[in-house]
Amino acid sequence: MLRRKKRKKGPVRSKKKIxxxxxxxxxxxxxxxxxLKKANIKAEYEGRTYTLLDGFNFTxxxxxxxxxxxGDYKDRGNKKVLGxxxxxxxxxxxxxIECKGRPNESFPIRWKIFKKYVNxxxxxxxxxxxxxQKECDTTVSLILGKINxxxxxxxxxxx
Numbered sequence: 001m002l003r004r005k006k007r008k009k010g011p012v013r014s015k016k017k018i019x020x021x022x023x024x025x026x027x028x029x030x031x032x033x034x035x036l037k038k039a040n041i042k043a044e045y046e047g048r049t050y051t052l053l054d055g056f057n058f059t060x061x062x063x064x065x066x067x068x069x070x071g072d073y074k075d076r077g078n079k080k081v082l083g084x085x086x087x088x089x090x091x092x093x094x095x096x097i098e099c100k101g102r103p104n105e106s107f108p109i110r111w112k113i114f115k116k117y118v119n120x121x122x123x124x125x126x127x128x129x130x131x132x133q134k135e136c137d138t139t140v141s142l143i144l145g146k147i148n149x150x151x152x153x154x155x156x157x158x159x
Contacts, residue, residue: 014026014101017030019034024045028099028100028132029089031099031133032097032099033090035136035137035139036090038140039140039144041144042092043092045089045090047091049086049087050085050114050117051084051085052083052113052114052117053083053084056080056081056083057079058080062077084110094124094125095125095126095127096118096122097130098111099130099131100130100131101132115127128142128143
């Protein structure tokens with residue numbers, strides 16, 4: 001009996017998709033764009049990059065291999081360390097959406113740091129992180145609910 005070889009699972013490779021002339025990095029992002037558009041919710045795709053951690057000069061000795069685990073174990077200190085940046089998928093008035101089907105290993109820590117950044121720097125913003133199409137639809141419903149409640153409050157103030 002022949003056995004099938006299991007392919008080694010590497011990093012997740014999402015399929016790029018083009019919708020309305022915009023190249024999305026995944027099908028879930030394209031779906032979110034379509035759902036937002038159908039609901040007439042304005043949102044910009046990857047419109048802003050936030051600096052979560054500034055770059056700095058590391059002036060001490062640091063013995064390590066290269067980041068990918070290759071190369072010699074040697075002093076790699078006394079160098080500039082790049083900053084950490086984050087670009088959410090969609091930014092609208094009062095909300096940020098990050099579509100994440102299957103996160104890579106660095107995403108959870110980056111997401112935590114971004115949440116802290118939002119908590120202290122972007123007060124009044126609601127974060128959404130849908131991981132499938134159903135959650136994208138729920139996200140759109142939640143945003144519409146917030147928009148409608150704001151409209152209701154403004155209507156009551158006018159009377």
